[in-house]
Amino acid sequence: MLLGLAFGALACVFGVVYGLLYKPLPFLHSDQLVTVESRILGIPFDTGLSVPLRDELARNAHTLDGVAAYRTNEVTLRDDGGRRTGTLKTAQIEPELFGLLGAQPALGRLFAAEDVTENAARGAILSWDEWQRRFAGAADAIGRRIRVGGDDYRVLGVMPQGFAFPSRQTGLWLPLGFTAAQHERSHAGSFDGTRVVARLRAGVEPASAADEAASIAKSIPELDGAFGNDFRVTVEPLRSLWVGDRREALLLMLLAVSMVWLVTAANVANLCLARALARRHEAALTAALGASPRRRASAAAAEAAALCVAGVLLGYALLPAGTALLRRFDLLPAGTPQAIGIDAPTLALIALLAVALCAVLALVGVSVQRGNLADMIRRGGSRQTAGGGAQAARKTLVVAQIALTVALLFGIGVLLRSSHNLLGEDVGFRRDHLLYAALDDLVPAGAKPELRAARIGELVARARALPGVVAVGLGNMVPFGDSISTSNYTPPGQEDAKDKPVGYDRKIDQGYFAALGVPILRGRAFGADEVRARAPLAIVDELFAKRHFGDGDALGRHFRIGTGPDTPDRELTIVGVVPTLKQRSLAEVADQPSIYQPDPAPPYAALIARTSVDPAAIVAPLKALGAEIAPNEAIDPIVTLDDRIADTLADRTRLNALLGLLGATALLLAAVGLYAVLAYAVRLRVPEFGVHLALGARPRQVLRAVLGHGLRLIGAGLALGLPLAYAFARLLSARLYRVGALDPATLGAVAAVLAAIGLAACWLPARRASRVDPVVALRNE
């Protein structure tokens, strides 16, 4: 059973690692396909690529053989009454993209250049599943009209079953074209989520392409002038779209399940050795009766093979459950274009490991049968004592099990400590009793700003009156919220400076700081009239004040902030200073100052409500309020800010949970191994304990001796595990937060847990040894 679990876990994780990281994608020469992205330092997410940069890459990059852009979107589906019925993932793609991927339609045609001309009819290509859903697979779907997101499209084609890009959930592809204005170099610094797929020329590595792309970006003055060295271009294999930041977690999981497999294999080998030793007498008798060594070896091999085959079969049976578990813990993304599961390399690895384990087990069986037959027969089954080699092997296996378990538990320990330290970080505001609600969908797309402002104003006013709500605030950038807005600003007193730094551009109402529980360190908050009038005032954070005024007073000082590519900068007067808040992650070190401006209904507005009761209890009333104000819309999401913060650690939490599961398994296996070794040693030494007792030993002295034996094994395992634990923690160093790779507290805790579990495992055999009846023990001699 344990072996099956170990094989299952290893096969499952290896299958996902291979499938996600190494298996060829189902596209033409997929190893040459790359994704080109850009990053602006200080903005912690992908900005996509601007259209002029995409154009320059397509024209001038010698390392690339084809470039195509795409955007993803999720459109709201509505019934005839305008009510939301669901969502559909769509992708706008340039016609060249399908060609780059080597895709062919199952029905109809792909996009052509004329589909993206200004006057082209709106065309769409359906995924196989969407075709089935909308047209039940009817061949006459081509040319028919469909309505998506309020617009009508003509179906041009259907993609084959299984085709997926950029996600398996993408149901519809729409043509992507750019206007002449978007192609202009002046828009080189405008990013709107456009992503680019390219094909490397034969023999070109992504790193070379990245170097060339960076130099091309540098050669665009409009881009270089706006961001300078803060602008980076990355070229990654296409699979990075789906792998995301899972690579490290997956490799860690593979390492952890490999360790558990080794612990299990050691355990099984140990138990087999014990069984073989117990059956030595029988084997000797069989040999004496004429069984040839080959025949005895075959019997041992058959027994080992049966065990391994059973383990492998059980492992395969558990694969679907394991894969579902990994998907649940987000180590396996849902939308990969390639199928992930049992592949030939996974089968080969498991078969190889099974054969190797089988060989070891068979060898164990054969090796203990060697020796003086007469002696083995004379000494009888009950008195079999293992040779020094076999005993040493058993002890070594247990010590190795304990050492691996120490490493695994230590790794889990430092990860848990890191998560704990992160959760304890000061975020700059009172994080408890806060509810966060995104108001993007309070009005339909394209609604008039007046409607939006009216609805937001009504919602904020009525939310303040909800029972249990003590304060309500509004802002475009709530800490740990969904949106981020940045603007360039002219630092005070540096009006002629060429470089304009970037700051968080926060628009807030008068209740924002009170709701968040952010203290005003100097000056004052905005008044309601100032918010209504969008007065040219600013509240800045400590980072801004320290950076630009040092120890001087920021209040009453002026500076200018950008408002858009074609609009003049706005001059603001500083009226207050607040603490610097964590925005996206608990581990972040503030490197970008915040500028707060008054606004009664900012774009991407989110509502913050401070509650006197459990904030989760306000979710339903707030949702109902939203439904009253905008019956056809929805406030989504509404979550507690504590949950949002915990979500930023979700990948850690999930990995911790999985590793914890593996650690507990390893601990259990090590305890079983320790128990088995000691129980067997006690059984072998019953006559010896009888002698000890006959010589005057007290039962507790025997008990202590056996416990001491166990403790020595635990101690040796701990000593051997220490360097392994250190190495493992070093591998985790990117995930450690304020915890050393040799954290003494964690090490102490691991040693204590292991010693406690180990002693519990030793207790029963030790007690049995202390209760040996010397008369019985010596009579059996």
Added chain:
Amino acid sequence: MAIIELRGIEKSFPLAGGRSWVLRNVDLDVGDGEFVSVMGPSGAGKSSLLNVLGLMDHDWQGAYSLDGVAVDKLAAKQRQALQREKIGFIFQHYHLIDELKVWENLDLPLQYRDVPAKERAARVADLLDRFQIVGKKDLYPNQLSGGQQQLVAVARAVITRPRLLLADEPTGALHSTQARTIMDLLHELHRDGITIVQVTHNEAFAREADRVIRLADGWIEKPARV
């Protein structure tokens, strides 16, 4: 004065439809400093009698006084303490501890009696010298011959200076020369005043004792003076 006084000792095991008797109404006195041999066919109850005498078995009926202490009235811990104080054992198969060197085997009973380390070392050295096995002190039991192992086992039995030495077929696993050496050693210990009860199948060695007791089906056949 008798160091051992057994009165009406009976020992049996329950069996389907009855009991299997091992010792039947055994009355036996062994004088202080006496050397007694116990003989009898296999299954006669010799080893069972020795276990009762050695306080290793307490599942019997009757009265047993060891050096004036009524054993049958003692609690388990008191019995163990009395055993540690008065009794030494020699086994047919030596039962030395394989993982311990010769000197460590000798040291072991002293450790169990909480003898201070310094005194233990002195006693071990004394006995190694007396038994002429100083040269073997750092060897492990499996590096010794059977006779040498039994020599060490006898040394181990007497290192605690017991009043009573119980030997269960001490020469049973040895060839004649080695057996002779062990018997000579027992005589020497006897001369030093130790009371010895040995179980043996060897008629000649049995007769070397002061007295031979013969057991059959759990009964003492007849006491005989040699």
